[in-house]
Amino acid sequence: MITLFGKPEETVLERLKNSVAKTRTELSARVEQLLTGDRPVDPALLAQLEAALLSADIGVGTTKEVLASLRRQVTEQKLVGSAALKLELKNQLVAILAAAPVPRNGDSPAAVAAAPRVIFVVGVNGTGKTTTIGKLANRLRAEGRSVMLCAADTFRAAAIEQLEVWAKRSGVELIKQKAGSDPAAVVFDGLTAARAKNVDAVIVDTAGRLHTKSNLMAELEKMKRTAAKLVPGAPHDVLLVMDATTGQNGLAQAREFTGHVGVTGIVLTKLDGTAKGGIVIAISRELGLPIRFVGTGEQMDDLVPFDAKTYVNSLFD
Amino acid sequence: MFENLTDKLQRAFKNLRGQGKLTEEHLDAGLAQIREALLDADVNLGVVDEIIAHIREKALGSEVLLQLSPDQQVVKIVRDELTELLGKEVRMQFASRPPSVWLIVGLQGSGKTTTTGKLGKWLGHNGHRPIVVSTDVYRPAAREQLAQVAKATHTPVWPGAGTDKPLEIVRGAMREAKLSAYDVVLVDTAGRLHIDDELMNELSTLKRELAPSEILFVADAMIGQDAVRSAGEFHKRLGVTGVILTKLDGDARGGAALSIRKVTGAPVKFAGIGEKYDAIEQFHPDRIISRILGMGDVLTLIEKAEKTIDEKQARELQRKLEHNEFSLEDFRDQLKQIRKMGSLEQLMGMLPKIGPFAKLPKDTAIDESRLKVAEAIINSMTSAERDDYNLIDGKRRKRIARGSGTTVQEVNEVLKQYNEMRRMMKMYGNTMKGKMRGLGKLRGGLSN
Numbered sequence: 143m144i145t146l147f148g149k150p151e152e153t154v155l156e157r158l159k160n161s162v163a164k165t166r167t168e169l170s171a172r173v174e175q176l177l178t179g180d181r182p183v184d185p186a187l188l189a190q191l192e193a194a195l196l197s198a199d200i201g202v203g204t205t206k207e208v209l210a211s212l213r214r215q216v217t218e219q220k221l222v223g224s225a226a227l228k229l230e231l232k233n234q235l236v237a238i239l240a241a242a243p244v245p246r247n248g249d250s251p252a253a254v255a256a257a258p259r260v261i262f263v264v265g266v267n268g269t270g271k272t273t274t275i276g277k278l279a280n281r282l283r284a285e286g287r288s289v290m291l292c293a294a295d296t297f298r299a300a301a302i303e304q305l306e307v308w309a310k311r312s313g314v315e316l317i318k319q320k321a322g323s324d325p326a327a328v329v330f331d332g333l334t335a336a337r338a339k340n341v342d343a344v345i346v347d348t349a350g351r352l353h354t355k356s357n358l359m360a361e362l363e364k365m366k367r368t369a370a371k372l373v374p375g376a377p378h379d380v381l382l383v384m385d386a387t388t389g390q391n392g393l394a395q396a397r398e399f400t401g402h403v404g405v406t407g408i409v410l411t412k413l414d415g416t417a418k419g420g421i422v423i424a425i426s427r428e429l430g431l432p433i434r435f436v437g438t439g440e441q442m443d444d445l446v447p448f449d450a451k452t453y454v455n456s457l458f459d
Numbered sequence: 460m461f462e463n464l465t466d467k468l469q470r471a472f473k474n475l476r477g478q479g480k481l482t483e484e485h486l487d488a489g490l491a492q493i494r495e496a497l498l499d500a501d502v503n504l505g506v507v508d509e510i511i512a513h514i515r516e517k518a519l520g521s522e523v524l525l526q527l528s529p530d531q532q533v534v535k536i537v538r539d540e541l542t543e544l545l546g547k548e549v550r551m552q553f554a555s556r557p558p559s560v561w562l563i564v565g566l567q568g569s570g571k572t573t574t575t576g577k578l579g580k581w582l583g584h585n586g587h588r589p590i591v592v593s594t595d596v597y598r599p600a601a602r603e604q605l606a607q608v609a610k611a612t613h614t615p616v617w618p619g620a621g622t623d624k625p626l627e628i629v630r631g632a633m634r635e636a637k638l639s640a641y642d643v644v645l646v647d648t649a650g651r652l653h654i655d656d657e658l659m660n661e662l663s664t665l666k667r668e669l670a671p672s673e674i675l676f677v678a679d680a681m682i683g684q685d686a687v688r689s690a691g692e693f694h695k696r697l698g699v700t701g702v703i704l705t706k707l708d709g710d711a712r713g714g715a716a717l718s719i720r721k722v723t724g725a726p727v728k729f730a731g732i733g734e735k736y737d738a739i740e741q742f743h744p745d746r747i748i749s750r751i752l753g754m755g756d757v758l759t760l761i762e763k764a765e766k767t768i769d770e771k772q773a774r775e776l777q778r779k780l781e782h783n784e785f786s787l788e789d790f791r792d793q794l795k796q797i798r799k800m801g802s803l804e805q806l807m808g809m810l811p812k813i814g815p816f817a818k819l820p821k822d823t824a825i826d827e828s829r830l831k832v833a834e835a836i837i838n839s840m841t842s843a844e845r846d847d848y849n850l851i852d853g854k855r856r857k858r859i860a861r862g863s864g865t866t867v868q869e870v871n872e873v874l875k876q877y878n879e880m881r882r883m884m885k886m887y888g889n890t891m892k893g894k895m896r897g898l899g900k901l902r903g904g905l906s907n
Contacts, residue, residue, distance in 0.1 A: 196504045199683040202495050267706060267734075268568025268679060297734075299572075299611070300604035307599030321607075352709040385568060389501035389683025391711040412567065415652045417685035440597070 181224045183216050191231070198420035198457065199389055204427050208234050232454050238427045239450035258290070258336045259343045260369050260376035264362060264403060265383035266395055267350030270411035272301065274383050274437055275345050276308030277445035283312050287342040292332030293318035294325040294365060295349040305347050311442060315339075325349065325361060326368045333372040346377070353398030362403050381434065383409045386419030396425045410448070411437035418457060486518055489533045500714035500751045503687045506721045514540050538748060544717060545744035549726040552672040552700065557642040558590075558633065560669045564662060564697065565677035566689055567650030570705035572604050574677050574731055575647040577739040579614035581729075582643050590641040592617040592632035594625035594665065595649035605647050612736045615641065625661060626668060633669070646671070653692035666697055673700050675728070678719055680707045686715040687722045694723040704742065705731035716747050787845040790877045791837040794830050832865060833873045839863040848874060 181187070188209060195205040212230060215221040221230055261278070263271050275291060282289045291309050293316060295301040302318050309316035317332040329346060336344040348365065351358035369376040382405040384392055399405050410419045413436045422433050433448040490511050497507045518536050553559040561578065563571050575591055582589040591609050593616075595601035602619070609616035617635050619628035629646060636644050646669065651658040666674065676690060676699045693699055702719050707730045716727050727742040779785050837845065839862030844850050851859070851874065853867075860867045 193504060196498060197684050199501075199685070202498050266681070266709070268570055270568060298604075299607035300600040303600035303603050304598070352706065354708075354710050385679075385681075387566065387679070387682045387685050387689070389681060389686075389711070389715070390499055391501070391681040391709065392683075394710055395681075412652075415566070415685070416654060416688045417683070421683065 183221065183224060183227055187224065187227075188213060188216075191227075195420070198418040199392075200420035201390055201393070201424040204238070204424045207427075235423060235454045235457075236450045238423055239433065239453065241426065241430065258333070258341050258373065259378050260333065260373050261343060261345045261379040261381065262348060262366070262369070262377040262403065263345060263381050263383060263409075264348050264399055264405070265350060266352055267298075269350065269383045269385040269388075270437060271295075271350060271383045272304050272308065272347055273440070274381075274409050274411060274435075274445065275305065275347050276311060277437065277442055278435070279308065279314050279345055280312040280442045281445060282343055283314060288340075289314040290332065290336045290339070290341045290344045291316045292328060292336075292344055292346040294328040294332070295347050296321055296323050296325050296328060297349040301347070301349065315341075326364045329365045329368045330372065333369060333376070337372065353395050353402075359398065359402040366403050379407065380405050381407050381409050382431075383411055384419070384422065385417075386410055386413045386415065387417040388419070388421055390421065390424075392421035393424055393428060396429055396431060400429060400431065405431060407432050407434035409433075409435045409437065409445075414438045414444070420457075483519065486515065486533070490515055493533070493537055496753065497714060497717075497751065500712035500753075501681075501683045501686070501718075502714035502751065503684055503718035503721070505687070506718050509721075510540060510544070510717075534752070537752065541717065541748045541751070542744060545720055545748065546726050548741060548743060549701070549728060551728065553643070554670075554672045557640075558636040558644050559642065559673075560633075560644045560646060560671040561673040561675060562646045562648065562662075562665065562669065562671040562697075563675050563677060563703075564648050564693060564699075565650060566652065566679075567598075569650065569677045569679045569682075570731060571650060571677045572601070572608060572647055573734075573736075574703055574705060574729075574739070575605060575645050576608035576612045576614070576736050577731065578645055578729070579609065580612040580736050581739055582645075583612075583614060587643050588641045589643040589645055590615045590617055590632065590636055590639075591645045591647060592619060592628060593647040594619075594628050595647065596623040596625060596628075597649045601649065608736070615639075625665060629665060629669060644669075653689040659692070659696050662697055674698060675701045675703050676719070676723070676725070677703045677705060678715055680704050680713040680715065681709065681711040682715045684718075686718045690719040691722040694725070699723045699725045701725050701728035703727070703729040703731065704747075708732045708738070712751050712753070713747055714751050717751065785881050787837050787840060787848055787877055788842075790880060791834055791845075793880070794834055794837075832863075832869065833876070835863040836860075836865055836870055836873045848877065 191212075192205055192209055195208065196202070200208075208231065211234065212221065212227060215230065216227070221227050263275050263278075265271050272295070279289045279291060289312075291305060291314055293302045293305045295305070296319065299321075302321060306316055306318070315335075317328070317335050319328050319331065325348065332344055332346065346365070346369070348362060349358075351362070353359065366377060366380075380399075380403050382396060382399050384395065388395070396405065396408070408422060408425065408431055410422055410433055413419060419436075425431055426433070433450075433453075435445050436448050436453070438444045438446060493514070494507055494511050497510065498504065502510075514533075514536050517540065518533060551561075563575050563578075565571050572593070572595075575593075579589045579591050591605060591614055593602045593605040595605075606616050606618065617628070617632035619631055622628055622631075625648075629644075632644055632646070635641070646665070648662060648665070649658065651662075653659065674697050676693050678686065678690065682689075690699070690702070702716070702723065702725055704713060704716055704727050707713060719725075720727065727744070727747070729739055730742045730747075732738045732740060779789060836859060839859045840851070844855065844859075856867050856870045860870050863870075
């Protein structure tokens, strides 16, 4: 069985924390400043808290909801002092992230037994799909899985060449066709080869596309149908790659990609910058999509499993 | 997706109907809605609060026009404020002695390479001889990507083979530009994080070497609150001269345009609006304001309509509408014009989601081939039939269907649509006339 996510090992946990901490932003600085020591809760404190959440791209809707709940508890005297408030805020954010159920599709006995396990990687342009695939392949290889890559981004200039470099780096086979060919045909070739060679997992790279382009979304649906014809239940995972700098549009991206191809999880990339990627909290809240991995750099092992507590803690601690 | 600002404001001001004056209390209720709308559009929180404070001051001051309803007043003030913030359209800079260098910088995945290709094509179309060069020696296949883009856009490229030092690569490109008389060198750089000291220093070095006429910061229209930090840092290090906002063909509201402008002071110069290499246009501040506020790209629509529809023809149509003479022939001309104006879906996206358009479903997909079918049907009519549709009885319908290779049902459908349009045009005929005049005035007012 391929565990695509789970409790991160200690070193990885440290790394995520470090990578986010090294670029500690206003958010944590502000919250820290607000909440160090124990002071009584007043409206000014709550207003500053609101500012901190909004600055992390968590969005107006989620921020309002979380704050309303905190306010209520303050009024009801259930929360006294800033320390308790901080703890409760963290708990609420973790609860939103943890409430996202892991979709059944990827973990049904059939999917686990499926050979090969088929993973689609999708997203809008420039979020880091190809880089994520390189890292994911490396990770699966390190776990002792045999992996094959499928270069179904036949549109963007040099996308195939880019994936080729990653395939070489992690020593996995790449199935490709010429640039401009039908991506569904590449999926067909890839899965046929993967079945013949009995590999454990196939990762399919897809062209970046804006979720508003109906023809491109239909193309993705076709690729999905092709996969399902060759391998039962495929694709078993559909990972939506999202850039941590993404603002409120992330919600529309998640909604549309889920509607068209059934996203099973999110990979949050570029978390080594100063952006927090708070929109994933809003996505979890609205769509119940789990975040599976975070990307923290350009190196091959800069991909770590997502852990809600670690993530929220690294925002505030 | 997001509730429209106009709706929100209308709700906030609902109790004000009939009252001519804007009280402080009501204003604050409205401003709270505007604040949320701007935040939903990804304008940076600090920038939002500054804008709101400024608007509040203005609204309470003497500039308030009493002849407008309170929500209209506020929208106008917001518009004016954002317009002032974004500034006017700005021309691109060239060196007094060629070759000019444009340095393209930005975060990973913002669209630098595609934009470089588009700029190359744009420059070629505008009488320049550009050459492109990539200094991205880090990302796998990055230089290969620019080479392929250049090939697709028929732009010469300096391959920089034999070295992986950015400085040596650009020196080679500059030599080539001087030798072969290229007048603009477009330098595509590696995507980097603004906190990556080493790579940011590399850009400073390139800047010193090249003395670029433009340092263009490429930003993804979907970027959120962090835009101020990345743009701010690039600006601090390099002195950004212009911004290019990419992926504006999606449904992101693009509030980052305001944040970036605020923090860099640099104007947005281009907007990327599609995957094709000609999908770039010079940036119009007034359009992004409509988009941020969720009021539709009315100005773009009007401009497009103006370009396509002959004014004399429009006047003639107006006259016909007034005299109830809108014939099937006119209907056919209308269909043709709609097709000329470009993709219908694109046009639909520009309409404000208010008034008569509010009820359109979000993904109203219009089949353009149906327009052609309708044209074919009208072409199969006699001119007497086109002048008076009452002539068209069952027998004639059959003949028309045969003549156009369609069915009687389809002919009926076209006649129904014609009647519908006739009715609608009669209704809007007069009000539209008034509205266009009003908007003209507004535009005039903004450019003062």
